[in-house]
Amino acid sequence: MPAYIIRRLLYMIPIVFGVLLLTFLLFNVVGADQAVYRLAGNNPTPEILDDIRHELGYDKPLIFSIDSQFVTHVKKAVTFNFGKALDKEPIIDKLKNGVPYSLALTVPMFFGIVVTSVSLAILAAFYRGTWFDRIILLICVAGMSFPYLSYIIFGQYFIAYKYDLFQIYFSPQRSIWSNAALPILIGIVVGIGGNVRFYRTVMLDEINSGYIRTAFAKGLSTRVVLFKHLLKNAMIPIITNTVLTLPYLCLGSLLLESFFGIPGIGGITLDAIESRDFSVISTMTFIFSILFVIFNLISDVCYAFADPRISFD
Amino acid sequence: MNENIPLLSIRNLSTHFFVEEGVVKAVEDVSFDVAEGKTLAVVGESGCGKSVTALSVMGLVPESAGRVVDGQILFRGDDLLKKTESQMRRIRGNEIAMIFQEPMTSLNPVFTIGNQIVEAVKLHQGIKGEHAWSHAVEMLRKVGIADPARRVREYPHQMSGGMRQRVMIAMALCCWPSLLIADEPTTALDVTIQAQILELLRELQKQQNMSVMMITHDLGVAAENADDVAVVYASNIVETASVAAIFEEPLHPYTQGLLRSMPRLGQKMERLESIGGSVPNPLHFPQGCKFHPRCPIGVSDQRCRTQQPQLREVAPGRCAACFHAKGYGD
Numbered sequence: 001m002p003a004y005i006i007r008r009l010l011y012m013i014p015i016v017f018g019v020l021l022l023t024f025l026l027f028n029v030v031g032a033d034q035a036v037y038r039l040a041g042n043n044p045t046p047e048i049l050d051d052i053r054h055e056l057g058y059d060k061p062l063i064f065s066i067d068s069q070f071v072t073h074v075k076k077a078v079t080f081n082f083g084k085a086l087d088k089e090p091i092i093d094k095l096k097n098g099v100p101y102s103l104a105l106t107v108p109m110f111f112g113i114v115v116t117s118v119s120l121a122i123l124a125a126f127y128r129g130t131w132f133d134r135i136i137l138l139i140c141v142a143g144m145s146f147p148y149l150s151y152i153i154f155g156q157y158f159i160a161y162k163y164d165l166f167q168i169y170f171s172p173q174r175s176i177w178s179n180a181a182l183p184i185l186i187g188i189v190v191g192i193g194g195n196v197r198f199y200r201t202v203m204l205d206e207i208n209s210g211y212i213r214t215a216f217a218k219g220l221s222t223r224v225v226l227f228k229h230l231l232k233n234a235m236i237p238i239i240t241n242t243v244l245t246l247p248y249l250c251l252g253s254l255l256l257e258s259f260f261g262i263p264g265i266g267g268i269t270l271d272a273i274e275s276r277d278f279s280v281i282s283t284m285t286f287i288f289s290i291l292f293v294i295f296n297l298i299s300d301v302c303y304a305f306a307d308p309r310i311s312f313d
Numbered sequence: 314m315n316e317n318i319p320l321l322s323i324r325n326l327s328t329h330f331f332v333e334e335g336v337v338k339a340v341e342d343v344s345f346d347v348a349e350g351k352t353l354a355v356v357g358e359s360g361c362g363k364s365v366t367a368l369s370v371m372g373l374v375p376e377s378a379g380r381v382v383d384g385q386i387l388f389r390g391d392d393l394l395k396k397t398e399s400q401m402r403r404i405r406g407n408e409i410a411m412i413f414q415e416p417m418t419s420l421n422p423v424f425t426i427g428n429q430i431v432e433a434v435k436l437h438q439g440i441k442g443e444h445a446w447s448h449a450v451e452m453l454r455k456v457g458i459a460d461p462a463r464r465v466r467e468y469p470h471q472m473s474g475g476m477r478q479r480v481m482i483a484m485a486l487c488c489w490p491s492l493l494i495a496d497e498p499t500t501a502l503d504v505t506i507q508a509q510i511l512e513l514l515r516e517l518q519k520q521q522n523m524s525v526m527m528i529t530h531d532l533g534v535a536a537e538n539a540d541d542v543a544v545v546y547a548s549n550i551v552e553t554a555s556v557a558a559i560f561e562e563p564l565h566p567y568t569q570g571l572l573r574s575m576p577r578l579g580q581k582m583e584r585l586e587s588i589g590g591s592v593p594n595p596l597h598f599p600q601g602c603k604f605h606p607r608c609p610i611g612v613s614d615q616r617c618r619t620q621q622p623q624l625r626e627v628a629p630g631r632c633a634a635c636f637h638a639k640g641y642g643d
Contacts, residue, residue: 211419213373219406309468
């Protein structure tokens with residue numbers, strides 16, 4: 001196992017390099033001249049533009065030189081010193097400020113979605129064909145079919161405004177939890193639909209297996225059979241489905257954060273896209289791909305814990 | 314225990330499945346006894362309702378569509394059908410244990426076999442921790458698994474089919490059940506392993522003095538292991554007798570057909586005889602005796618085509634459900 005993990009970590013090096021190269025090409029070669037963007041509408045003289053390009057390092061060679069733009073790009077990434085955003089704030093500080101808000105929103109959402117959808121899926125599979133199963137499926141399909149925005153608007157208008165149960169919009173005076181409660185709830189409601197349907201199919205594959213019958217024949221209670229014997233066998237697809245959504249947790253939720261005014265990473269990203277702040281966007285892309293590779297590895301390692309038949313040696 | 318009361322006595326059991334196409338009468342008016350310490354073989358073709366009978370006794374008929382609609386299942390005189398689910402849970406795996414046809418899929422692949430045996434021991438015997446584990450090791454030794462102390466920590470995929478069936482037996486017997494239901498325990502195994510497993514079952518049955526209800530489609534298995542035989546055809550019992558009597562003189566035409574279609578040692582035959590026709594669809598059983606379309610007598614007999622013969626005692630200790638069986642009367 002350790003040898004496997006080390007090997008996988010080494011594989012990360014070319015992947016990360018490839019990501020850096022791609023983001024570099026996308027933002028520095030294919031993308032437009034950033035000096036012009038930064039001064040759009042200010043009628044700059046060519047001299048001023050050249051000064052800015054010099055300041056940003058755009059007059060250096062692209063790739064093939066020791067101090068080329070690409071080398072600087074890579075250096076910035078591996079030292080986690082991503083430079084400054086358009087508003088002169090260091091990007092790393094922006095991230096540090098935003099991540100807690102995003103995590104406060106997405107981590108409870110994640111656990112809420114996983115626990116509710118797996119439990120509902122197990123029960124729906126066990127009571128398959130009954131009214132319970134049908135109602136769960138109906139709710140899931142309905143949940144998947146309504147647009148995300150309608151939940152946000154419904155939640156903000158009815159639950160928060162009319163009945164005053166939650167905060168409508170972020171306010172720094174209140175605790176993060178009271179600010180995040182409603183978006184977390186909406187996120188869970190929207191998230192479970194597809195998940196329940198997927199997990200229910202997974203559970204149905206397992207629930208007719210011989211070992212389930214054996215477990216019942218031993219005299220175990222339904223709860224133990226379903227949540228011990230069945231669940232552990234269904235772990236592989238559950239791990240695949242959940243661990244790979246973890247990187248998204250750090251990036252926050254674009255829609256929820258912007259509609260509820262939560263100053264998390266999602267909001268920062270949206271702002272950066274609107275103001276064409278390429279250095280922020282490229283940093284986000286880089287961080288996301290690193291997280292994705294790491295969590296991919298984590299999910300592979302989790303497989304071995306979930307299923308003894310999987311071995312890495 | 315009173316010698317005269319059988320350990321398990323099934324009376325007029327009917328289990329039906331309600332599916333979209335109609336009602337599948339998987340078990341119809343089935344009655345038989347399993348005597349204390351004896352083995353009853355329930356013999357019949359696939360799909361005739363043998364396994365559903367077993368699941369009915371365990372209270373494990375798939376709830377989504379199936380239901381026991383009538384009858385009694387008397388275990389030591391108590392009707393199991395009247396018990397609550399939690400009462401049944403104390404009986405399952407404890408007093409009545411079951412082993413299944415597919416040793417490859419009947420064990421949970423993600424738990425060690427020790428874990429799976431200990432689970433039952435803890436549940437029913439109240440033995441805890443290390444004691445439960447040493448009991449599991451002891452059971453594995455009993456079913457003939459070499460190096461049980463090491464094997465107990467292994468997973469099912471590390472074992473062969475025969476070993477897994479031994480583990481299943483160890484798991485079923487770890488709480489000293491008085492009745493073991495073995496649903497085609499050797500069908501999925503090759504012949505040499507089959508003989509070993511049956512031998513093991515006989516031995517353990519003697520040791521633990523339990524009754525066995527052995528479900529099989531293999532008359533050879535029945536002949537070697539059973540004391541009594543119940544022959545099932547299309548959800549009904551057509552004949553019950555001691556194993557000697559049934560092989561000596563089968564009374565029901567279906568049993569006669571089954572015996573004729575068995576290869577015999579020392580007899581040269583071009584090809585085996587078979588029973589003409591095929592098993593009727595349980596959604597549309599034929600009128601009258603369900604066997605009449607395939608029966609040499611019944612196919613042309615007016616009564617067989619219109620009336621269903623009931624299982625009736627035709628000689629001391631043996632019953633048959635055929636108008637033409639010797640001793641059936643009219």
